[in-house]
Amino acid sequence: MEYIEELVKALSHENPEIRGKVAGALKALEDARATEPLIKALENERDKEVRRELAFALQWVADERALPTFIRLLEDDNESMRMWAAYGLGNLGDSRAIKPRARAIY
Numbered sequence: 001m002e003y004i005e006e007l008v009k010a011l012s013h014e015n016p017e018i019r020g021k022v023a024g025a026l027k028a029l030e031d032a033r034a035t036e037p038l039i040k041a042l043e044n045e046r047d048k049e050v051r052r053e054l055a056f057a058l059q060w061v062a063d064e065r066a067l068p069t070f071i072r073l074l075e076d077d078n079e080s081m082r083m084w085a086a087y088g089l090g091n092l093g094d095s096r097a098i099k100p101r102a103r104a105i106y
Contacts, residue, residue, distance in 0.1 A: 004026075004029070004031055004033050004034060007022050007025055007026055007029075007034070008026075008034065008037040010022040011023070011026075011037055011038075011041040012041070016049070016050045019045070019047070019050045019053075020047075020049055020050045020053040023038070023041070023050065023053035023054045023056070023057040024053055024056075024057065026038060026057045026061070027053075027056060027057035027059075027060045027061070030060050030061055030062070031061065032061060032063045034057070034061055035058070035061050035063040035065050035066060036065065038054055038057055038058045038061065038066075039058065039065070039066060039069050041054050042054040042055060042058065042069060043069070048078060051078070051081060052078075052080055052081065052084065055073060055081055055084040055085065055088065056084055058070075058088060059084055059088035059091055060091075062088075062091045062092060063092075064092055064094055066088060066092070067089070067092060067094055067096060069085075070085040070086075070088040070089045070092070071085070071089070071100045072085075073085030073088075074086065074089075074103075
């Protein structure tokens with residue numbers, strides 16, 4: 001649907017507050033079509049709050065394509081990013097996530 005495409009375009013808006021709200025809207029939709037754009041936005045985002053919103057949204061989409069991103073985020077400098085990555089890995093229910101998540105927690 002068009003609304004996903006419009007929201008994805010807004011992930012690159014110059015205003016970080018808008019980018020954060022767009023991430024929240026994509027989270028609410030829980031649509032797997034948002035997975036790749038959320039991953040790309042998360043990799044490029046510098047604003048701490050927007051990164052958190054993007055990771056939270058990606059967690060709710062629960063698409064296995066996010067697995068490598070969540071594993072990388074387990075080593076992020078930001079504690080809340082590591083937490084969302086651990087939750088995201090748990091939500092995926094993918095056996096490949098068990099070891100990285102266990103290492104991060106213990």
